Amino acid sequence: MRRAGSIIPLLPVSLSFAQQQAPKLDTGDTAWLLVSSALVMLMTLPGLALFYGGMAKRKDTLNTIAMSFVAYCIASVVWIIYGYTLAFGQDIGGVIGAPSKLFLQGVGIDSLQGTIPELLFAMFQLTFAAITVALASGSFVERLKFSSWVLFVLLWVSLVYLPIAHWVWGGGFLAKDGALDFAGGTVVHINAGIAGLVGALILGKRKEAVLLPSNLPLVVLGAGLLWFGWFGFNAGSALGANSLAAVAMLNTNIATAVAALGWMFAEWFHRGKPTVLGLASGVIAGLVAITPAAGFVNVVGAVVIGIIAGVVCYFMVAEVKQKLGYDDALDVFGIHGVAGIVGALLTGVFADPSINQAGKGLLYGNPAQLFVQIKSVIVTIVYSGVITAVIFFVAKALTGLKVNGEEEITGLDRSQHGENAYNIS
16 A cells, blocks of 8 residues: 555646646637628628528518528527536437536636637637527528528527537547538538428428529628638638648538539520529539538549539529429428538548548548538438428427418518618618
8 A cells, every 4th residue: 555645746746737628718629710700690691691682582582581580599598508508508319408408507717618718618608509490491482481480490499509519520320330520511501401301291392383583692792701611610620720720621612613614504504604692602502512521631632522512412403393393492401411421421532630530531541430420410310300290290389380362472671670671762
């Protein structure tokens, strides 16, 4: 048995080691995450609001913008009350986080998440929850009651987004399986895309089931703001001002550029003219596809992912959607859902361990990663689809879903808000 006095010489060494291992706030990382949080908020307001608002018909522009606006507000409140703790609290059975941080209880001014304040981490993740549900609104515009949308946002964030975020990012069962999703391919885009498709099928077609943008310059402005904000979305997900953030930013930019060109040339050859709406849509397809891969692949992988996403999403919107006949008003599934699936699966192919040791894909000797990605995609599709359907039927019972035919023809700006986006005499 060792004498107590013999421990004393070891104390300075032990204390030094503990100090080295203790989390320490990094002001550079904190500054970058402050900026990134603001950038992701910018993606929803005004980026997505303008992007969707410009694509909607003139008589539905304000209502479409309002859907993004109120989604951000509701998600913000939900996140503070119980969203953060259920998504990122201590894991319970791989399914959900513990409710120990309701109203951010225990998250103090000095609490750290890695090298940044935990309050800032909570804020950063709040902006992801908000934009995810707002993305789904594009499938429902021009026919969904605003009261139904408000109820849908509350239920969907609570019952769909929070569990899936925990499964992938909060230490849940998909995280334990090794699923790779750097910034939201499954959690955000597949999730929103499937919700959009299910909701569109339940709502049925609009009386004027065509894409008739009221303001294309507004669409381009929104797309540009989304691209700009996406640097915070993807590079911010490195959770630090570091080389991984730089890789994610570069990958985001190049994948988006080649996806936009891929969509443009596919449309040019297929239909004879490259549209501005097509360019903007290609931008979004590229941003979505690179999101799960941004911090795992090298630049060659990013280029390949971008090209495939741009071309595949174009033909999904231009051909497959028409043949299937569903009315996804602003092509949320055709772009976010499909590009999210493309990006999630190709992350399992192109993940380069020299970029990020946490990811090793098929091309680098780990075919098992692709199967893990396939599982995460299937789980997200099934869960999001089933629970979204349940939420819509609950909303139908409580508030109804669609506006009546006269209100749809008049436009939802007037029928739901008593306003006009363009007061032209």
